[in-house]
Amino acid sequence: MKIENWRTPAVILWCGALILAVSLGIRHTFGLFLQPMSLDNGWGREAFAFAIALQNLVWGLAQPFAGRLADRFGAGWAILVGTLLYVAGLLLMAQSASTFGLALSAGVLIGLGLSGTTFPVVFGAVSRAVPPEQRSMAMGIAMAVGSLGQFVLLPGSQWLIGAFGWAAxxxxxxxxxxxxxxxxxxxxERPSANPAAGEARPLRAILAEAFTHRGFWLLSLGFFVCGFQVVFIAVHIPAFLMDRGLSPLVGTTVLALIGLFNIFGSYLAGLGxxxxxxxxxxxGIYLTRAVVITVFILLPVTAWSAYAFGMVMGxxxxxTVPLTNGTVATVFGVGNMSMLGGIVFLFHQIGAFLGGWLGGYLYDATGSYRAVWIIAIGLSLAAALLNWPIREQAVRPATATA
Structure with a gap:
């Protein structure tokens, strides 16, 4: 095999999957830092919640631009720049002693870093590398490996916090x-040399095609709900369970179970x-989420009910990610998938901002997370209705199925 041909579809898939495992795995641990950082610095929960909410908003706002960079020049450049910003954010977060420093590091820098190292960019490269009939499965595999990182890094991070402190x-x-x-x-990659990328088109034409498509807006609004739910739960579930008298280990275990069962959920979603x-x-996913959250908050909260919640929610x-991105690829093709997927993802992150921040704000205002749980249930029902009428029909068959 010639050295220039070492970037096979399998290599691209597995390297992309490992990048997701590291990037999403680290992000999944941030909920563990809420209490120790807040206690050591004398902050209320809203301060940390706002920083993580800002992170998700910056991530979403930057994602279409990172996606455009990946579509035009190759995903590797976006990932490399994202890695530098992500690492800088983590190191500065370790030194944060003020809410401004936390917002800058955990919020802005890590948010920018995530825009270059997560699924809109990785899925774009993977989708361009594999045949159309294998795209959904490939994205499911990549997301499953990414979920493995969430499962592995949670107990490791909890041990590090307990043994050496949150900064270390x-x-x-x-x-x-x-x-x-x-x-x-x-x-x-070099998308311009990839036949799956299709013929170069003006940016205005690409955006006009998406913004005048009803399904694009329905998909984006539905993804808003996903962002609200997952960030609210990831950031606040450890504190929610401790408020119910459960140990920190229970919250860590729930997040780890979410990561573990997400491996199977992502793979099955890609297969389906x-x-x-x-x-x-x-x-179906959003309807099931509504049922699971409703049962969880109505029943007495115990360690075992929390574990069951983590497994099913996982x-x-x-x-939703391989299914949402797969729909974008089917309808609009893969040549501009990272950018268009990034725009859809922006809605996810607006929801994530509200879920992360509103959880802390309403808790500080009312002393309870109950109102946010109820909002999450209502939004889940709305997302189910929004996704149902979307049609998987290519707007330009020649390129969408290339």
Missing amino acids: ALVVLGLLGVGMGPLSAALF GGKFRKPMLLT LLWLS
Whole structure:
């Protein structure tokens, strides 16, 4: 095999999957830092919640631009720049002693870093590398491996916090994040030379095609709900369970179970997306989330009910991601998938901002998370209705199926 041909679809898939494992795995641990950082610095919960909410908003706002960079010049460049920003954010977060420093590090820098190292960019490269009939499955595999990182890093981070303190734990996570740099080498693609990228088109025409498509808006609004739910739960579930008298270990275990069962949920979503209507599967996921959250808050909260919640919610956690991105690829093609997927993801992150921040704000205002749980249930029902009428029909068959 010629050296220039080492970037095979399998290599691109697995390197991209490992990048997701590191990037999403580190992000999944941030809920563990809420209480120790807040206690040591004398902050209310809203301060940390706002920083994580800002992170998600910056991530979402930057995502279309990172996606455009990946579509034009290759995903590797976006990942490399994102890695540098992500690591800088983690190291500065370890030194944060003020709410401004926390917002700058955990909020702005890590948010920018995530825009270059997560699924809109990685999925774009993977989708361009594999045949159309394998795209949904490939995205499911990548997301499943990314979920493995969430499962592995949670107990490790909890141990680091307990043994060495939260600042040292963040430094170790920063050093781990450096590993995404070498992995990005496999994704230094040249989309212009890739027949799947299609003929170059003006940016205005690409955006006009998406913004006048009803399904694009329905998909984006539905993804807003996903962002609200997952960030609220990821950031606030450890504190919610401690408020119920459970140990910190229970909250860590719940997040780890979410990561573990998300491996299976993401894989099954990718498998199902290749056989059934992806919008129909999204409707089912959001309806099931509404039921699971309702049962969880109505029943007495115990360690075992929390573990059951983590397992079932894990199956539904990021299973929306391969289905949502797969729908974008089916309808609009893969040549501009990172950018268009990034725009859809912006709505996810607006929801994430509200879920993360509103959880802290309403808790400080009312002393309870109950109102936010109720909002999450109502939004889940709305997302189910929004996704159902979306049609998986290519707007330009020649390129969408290239």
